[in-house]
Amino acid sequence: MIAAVLAGGKARRFGGEKLLYKVSGKPLILHTIGRVLRAEKIEEVVIVTSRGKQEIFEKLGFRVITDELEVGPAGGVYAALHKLGDAFVIAGDMPLVQPEFVDYIVEKFHKLKPHVCVPKWENGYLEPLHAAYSKSFLEILEKQIAKGRYMLNEAIRLSKPCYIKIETLPEAWRESFFNVNTKSDLKKIKGFSRV
Numbered sequence: 001m002i003a004a005v006l007a008g009g010k011a012r013r014f015g016g017e018k019l020l021y022k023v024s025g026k027p028l029i030l031h032t033i034g035r036v037l038r039a040e041k042i043e044e045v046v047i048v049t050s051r052g053k054q055e056i057f058e059k060l061g062f063r064v065i066t067d068e069l070e071v072g073p074a075g076g077v078y079a080a081l082h083k084l085g086d087a088f089v090i091a092g093d094m095p096l097v098q099p100e101f102v103d104y105i106v107e108k109f110h111k112l113k114p115h116v117c118v119p120k121w122e123n124g125y126l127e128p129l130h131a132a133y134s135k136s137f138l139e140i141l142e143k144q145i146a147k148g149r150y151m152l153n154e155a156i157r158l159s160k161p162c163y164i165k166i167e168t169l170p171e172a173w174r175e176s177f178f179n180v181n182t183k184s185d186l187k188k189i190k191g192f193s194r195v
């Protein structure tokens with residue numbers, strides 16, 4: 001399966017180009033990509049960014065596609081499914097993603113053939129930027145976007161999803177969801193020695 005790594009957005013909380021910020025000597029997004037590529041079920045990584053940022057990400061040596069709609073992460077998912085087909089979607093700011101967890105989600109996705117295979121917390125919160133999407137989800141997403149409804153969570157709830165109960169998974173996989181939003185989040189990272 002292709003992994004679509006979302007790399008658009010404004011990074012207002014971080015300030016500056018968050019995903020190119022160097023952490024332990026390499027851009028943050030390359031930590032995420034390195035981990036994702038260790039998943040056995042991922043064959044290729046494609047970066048999905050906003051129009052105008054294509055060139056800066058192409059310098060990293062990966063295939064880059066751009067958003068067609070400027071509606072935040074939902075637009076990134078839209079571009080990924082439209083241009084690539086089925087994809088495992090992950091935010092570029094999730095440098096502690098667990099390769100085994102990615103494989104687990106992709107395996108479930110292939111077995112159950114849902115619109116989306118997405119992790120779900122006990123309180124109902126979903127992790128839509130760490131999920132496997134079917135191209136068939138486009139139809140639902142498109143209708144929601146046309147109505148001005150850009151929340152992926154909402155579109156997922158209207159689809160036929162497969163929910164992965166987070167409380168049933170190994171504790172260690174939870175660090176997969178850690179994402180860097182502010183500069184002080186960088187201090188919380190202890191996992192880079194294992195990258």
Ligand SMILES: Nc1nc2c(ncn2[C@@H]2O[C@H](COP(=O)(O)OP(=O)(O)OP(=O)(O)O)[C@@H](O)[C@H]2O)c(=O)[nH]1
Pocket residue numbers: 006007008009010011012013014018048049050067070071072073075076077090091092093129180181
């Ligand atoms: N392709 C694409 N990715 C996006 C877009 N908006 C956000 N992302 C990505 O989605 C992930 C989650 O983004 P957030 O951390 O919620 O938002 P952000 O824009 O990076 O930062 P804030 O402005 O501080 O909220 C990050 O990997 C972003 O790069 C977008 O419009 N298009």
Ligand SMILES: [Mg+2]
Pocket residue numbers: 091093179180181
């Ligand atoms: Mg974030």
